[in-house]
Amino acid sequence: MASTSTVTTLTIFFFFFFIELTVSQQISTVDSECTGRWIHIRRLPSRFNLDLLSTCNHYPLTDDLCPYLANHGLGPKTHTRTRSWYRTDPLLLELIFHRRILEYPCLTPDPNLASAVYLPYYAGIDSLRYLYGSDVNSSADHGSDLLSFLTQDSPEIWSRRSGHDHFLVMARPAWDFSQPLTVDPPIWGTSFLERPEFFNLTALTLESRFWPWQEQAVPYPTSFHPHSLPFLESWIRRVRRSRRTSLMLFAGGGGTSSTPNIRRSIRLECTNVTETEPETSSEKIKTCDFVDCSNGICEHDPIRFMRPMLQSSFCLQPPGDTPTRKATFDGIIAGCIPVFFEDQTAKMQYGWHLPEEEFSEFSVTIAKEDVVFRGVRIADVLMSIPKEEVARMRERVIEMMPRVMYRRHGASMGLMNKKDAVDIAIDGVLQKISSRG
Template sequence: MARRLLLLLLPIILTSSATASKNKSSSLLPLPDGPDPCSGRRIHIRWLPARFNTHLLLYCATAFPLADPDSKSTPACASLANHGLGPRTHNGTRSWYRTDARLLEPFFHRRLLERACLVARPAQADAVFLPYYAALDALPYVLHPDLLNSSALHGLPLARYLARNQPRVLARRHGHDHFFLLAGTAWDYSQPHDAEPRMYGTTSLLRLPELANFTVLTLESRTWPWQEHAIPHPTSFHPSSLPRLRSWTARARRSRRTALMLYAGGVSRPSRPNIRGAILAECANRTSSKSNNVCIVVDCSAAACALNPVAYMRPMLRANFCLQPPGDSPSRRSTFDAIVAGCVPVFFEHAAARAHYGWHLPRGRYDQFSVTIPKDSVVMGDVRITDVLAAVPADEVARMRERLLEIAPRVVYRRHGSAADLRESTKDAVDLAVEGVLRRIRRRVSALEDGHPDAIYELEDDDGAH
């Protein structure tokens, strides 16, 4: 099964970036005396041995079930279908897929091959993309007991390869023009090399000094490392045309919202008071009363929701507010599901989203499309979530929902090979991520060329326009 699906992926993923660049750049040749549309936007996709990308897809049959022992919704290797989007949720859809976030790396690679302004030679490029499937490469280190103490080696073979193979490419700008995607949170890949004992489920990839100057796109970044930037968790919605995108947003806009709020996540009670326990207690009290439309709880324990968007998207369409408490880390995929559903996110700390996704969500305008309630006040019992949300006027909720649906295309990963009308009408999560990387790299390279390398570490992030 794994090999058959891999064969479906290889023809596109292994397409020569030189061929792609020839086709794409030729369509954007500047007019005589006109501006160069590729100026500052040229990307070279560096060829890497298959052991760093496509061969890693063969792990799915053994590694995915080990990583998700309780998930029975989708056969492990089926997630490779549709270039990493996974199988369709049902035969009639062309927009909804059972997407495994760990396969964002091959999908992102696939999407980059569609971009204009690809170039065959790194010397012509403004940025160099490494098609390294880092999260998949980490699986043996984080899942195999015999390799636990070797997890500090994650990424070292890649670093050694780049140092030996065409070293001038890396040395030209000291790696400041290189970037890659890591389909996971930065916290899981930043364990100190000398940690003893080694922490299960983590590696030291982001601590490698050889990769220190690379820009790394992650699903959740830390607050201080300047080389990281977070991009949205992938949802299961991947439209292929503008009518399909508009059809869904119209459905979300007209959906009848009969419940005040919704929580989708694990339902096990914590051993000590925390925000999730407080939410579950409040929902239990409310749903046991006469007003049973106050709170919907979607039990996502044991990976029940991981590859089954029907389980949570339909309830989200019925709720006005979707609660986003932090879990193992501050951010949640559910935040982006809620945005797509037009369900107003309710945050309990700024680190849940505001601190991470500035290229895709307007940091200074969260109050226009979300609600924030300090988690300590909820846990201590000083504030009831239902009281706060019930006090928001209906017309204000409608305005927030409209703003959500306006920005939803920015956090959606549209399907590869999508129609021109969709590509030309809106920028999706991949477009904005690449634009952000190019802005960041241009600023770094400019500092280097101006003879001020120390300024690189003082550059503030550029969130772009919204």
């Protein structure tokens, strides 16, 4: 159980947090730039957000989330002198997004003026009690309390468009909220997204299923959260001048079983690394570098993998337990060209942030079946790409970097003029809601 001092600290923290929310919504509604872009933040009882944070270490089967609540969900700094790097847990995206939307310039206290209504409900954190806690056999109940509140407290806000104009963030793959209501006992997950009453709202998830139109995947948070434009530009300069001494890198776990799969094939290829001789230099380049992230040891330690990513031209992004990977976005932050093995890892997921029509400009796709069953060597495919094309692709990856990062709250005005993952997600939500008429 969280200590009394921890809960007290959180209470004080969120007291000022919601004071800021109240102030932020008192924005003049005469600004023409906000026409069609007004957002109302629904005031929810603390049991839907603040109270959930006090259970940050209640579930022994998961990591203790308490240390990562620091800095409004960004987590503790990786070292004391940094102002951009944090030990961020992806499950706290709900908290990160909530803090950031308070800085959105078009907030309104009047729901009747709003084009969209944001629900600051920490669905992923609340799901822990159904996935790992005492309510594990009651997964069909997930969302019932929220629905009761929305339909009973100022019900006109919810009923005016039957939830079509509402959106929330769910910091887990959508599969974790997609347990059919009729399955008893439950197998895995909660039934939040299977509730017909929630079919109309927009759910921003870390990974979406490809058929429900109410789901949209948004990038996993990385550890990079710059607070000013000079810090971002400084990092980009470092990425550009980094010496890429390895052709390709795999940072991850798995692949140790005897069953044929893409991770096993990658491990086998990387185990038999060779050095290639560049045409214009006597310096040898390692064919494959490998960072073993088994048992979650890389989860909150970006130092383990960021340097190798900076030193590699290509980052291999095979699917794991689910198709998507946080490492996809870590690699982009490092200017490491992503190599995908199936479209569901990113191409069919992050259309708002990684436009599908531009995919071949910043990434490489190799069918996993070709590697696993047809003997295609990944290194051979990558070495066949001309150096000029590799340079162009890396530049496109660097251009994509601001789109997938989550800048620090309270960032300088210069950096706020560059749209980040939150800005693009909000634009996408507004456009999606508007398209429904």
